[in-house]
Amino acid sequence: MASIRKVDYYSARVPNRAGVGAKLLATLKGSGVYLLAFTGFPERGGVQLDFVPQKGAAFRNAAKKAGLKHSARKTAFLVQGDDRVGALTTITSKLADAKISLVALQAVTAGKSRYGAIFWVKKKDVARAKRVLKAR
Secondary structure, three states: OOEEEEEEEEEEEEEOOOOHHHHHHHHHHHOOOOEEEEEEEEEOOEEEEEEEEOOHHHHHHHHHHHOOOOOOOEEEEEEEEEOOOOOOHHHHHHHHHOOOOEEEEEEEEEEOOEEEEEEEEOHHHHHHHHHHHOOO
16 A cells, blocks of 8 residues: 655756765755655756755755755655555556646655655646545
């Protein structure tokens, strides 16, 4: 059984240079920011980083200290569960049946028969996705 919860995330655009992400992660660690998820990918000559902190205020304070300009708070969904073949099919099928499109999804096995995923839907679909998936 998977646990699904609505989470806040922040995105930031940084230069595509070696060490930029590592420095930001070290700064967040030094400020005691616990990240539930972190992703990064190239975008228009730079890199977009997405941060899903356990506590938004702690992230915002640490980001300010680091001089990191980030987006306003946005919404994503975090999935944590027991890994098995087709672990995401129930979730993706429920969204499809409700005519809710995924904007993006990333998933990974976590070892010891566990997996995690983070996914995004359009802002207009967040409340409905939460209801359809019975997310916290």
